[in-house]
Amino acid sequence: MNPDNPVTHPEPERLWAFLRAELTPREGKPIIAHLLHGCAHCAELLAPMVRSVFHPLREQPTFDLSAYDPPIDRAVASARREIAERSREIELAEQARLASPLAAGRERCATLLVESWALRTSDPAGMVTLARLAAQLADSLGPEDGSPAERADFQARAWSELGNALRIAADVPGSESAFAEALLRAERGTGDRQLFARIFDLTASLRISQRRFREACRLLEGIFELHRAAGERHLAGRALIKRGIALLYENEFEEACRYIAHGLGQIDPSREPALALSAVHNLVIGAVEAGAYEQAARWIAASRTLYDQRGSAIDQLKLRWLEGRIEAGRGDLESAELGLWEVHDEFESRGLPIEAAVVSLDLAMLWLQQGRTAEILESVEEILETFRALGIRREAVAALLVLRRAIDHERATTELARLLRRVSGRLKRQESLTI
Secondary structure, three states: OOOOOOOOOOOHHHHHHHHOOOOOHHHHHHHHHHHHOOOHHHHHHHHHHHHHHOOOOOOOOOOOHHHHHHHHHHHHHHHHHHHHHOOOHHHHHHHHHHHOOOOHHHHHHHHHHHHHHHOOOOOHHHHHHHHHHHHHHHHOOOHHHOOHHHHHHHHHHHHHHHHHHHHHOOOHHHHHHHHHHHHHHHOOOOOOHHHHHHHHHHHHHHHHHOOOHHHHHHHHHHHHHHHHHOOOHHHHHHHHHHHHHHHHHOOOHHHHHHHHHHHHOOOOOOOOHHHHHHHHHHHHHHHHHOOOHHHHHHHHHHOHHHHHHHOOHHHHHHHHHHHHHHHHHOOOHHHHHHHHHHHHHHHHHOOOHHHHHHHHHHHHHHHHHOOOHHHHHHHHHHHHHHHHHHOOOHHHHHHHHHHHHHHHOOOOHHHHHHHHHHHHHHHHHHHOOOO
């Protein structure tokens, strides 16, 4: 260090605020730059902070996942029958029902929203474009499209769907703004409780994306009670499934599986087939995270037809990702590595760098078992560059920096494994299916 130009380290309070994502991007930028320059002092200071944020994941499960077999088997069997008999017109009919009666302007808007939703896995940017057009069109509706209150309801719906599209495209500030616009319009509307429930449901998805899980659970609890009181069994089940997903992100595997399985037993697969697939997929994630690899493999085998008939190309890729993790958990490291590399490369070719980076963490776990720390270090460097370029998840950047330092100092394998699990456990929810 040059004594004429001493290094100024961020204060510990600022580092802690940075980890908890309490700083604005402008405030956090110099801290990231400081850390990326390899400050050993701050990396050591961050280590205990990171451990408190990325709390330890549980080891092998202490609960019986097989207890959830009956509702899963019934739901999957029901979905398979319904899917074989009916096609995508079910979803289109449901969208039309929610929007009816429609005048010409509202009909065009509703069509845009249906087309936007269809792009959620294949083209998030296109999804946003169509949803934005729908919101703009909704705001231009005239008297021929209903009373002022009815038009306000429709505008609120369009803006809420835009907020959801922006969430899926990882534009969190834009999503927040769109949901605020949706609520402003809903407050001028008819007071439709189901409309408010839909806005809060989508807002809960945003809170999950922001890792504000307690807020998401509170919203979903209220939504569940509202739908249950109205006799909407399917929508109540949907709220339970989403609450289970929020708990899954919190690493509460047992409670997450309980909520998802309960919700799966209440939904009508013919009304929203993609929801049944999402519920089963997230149950498999819960089993894999808990180390119940045989149970996860059995559930995948039981629901293979569901994936084949309802899953998109990205859904199929995420399934292969899970299968690679199951192979790794069973000790078939060679097959797991081959599969994970295929998934990694496919994500990259599809322009999904975050997903590719998180698959790299699973590969790092494989290499750790084989003592290939040099490859882990190289992978961490690549992931850091990806996250830095995308400007995402500052606490993840900090944790990866600590991980890199731990590898440099050749920490014990068990300690590295714990840190890898903590980092990946907070990031890899890209495995989930969008609902």
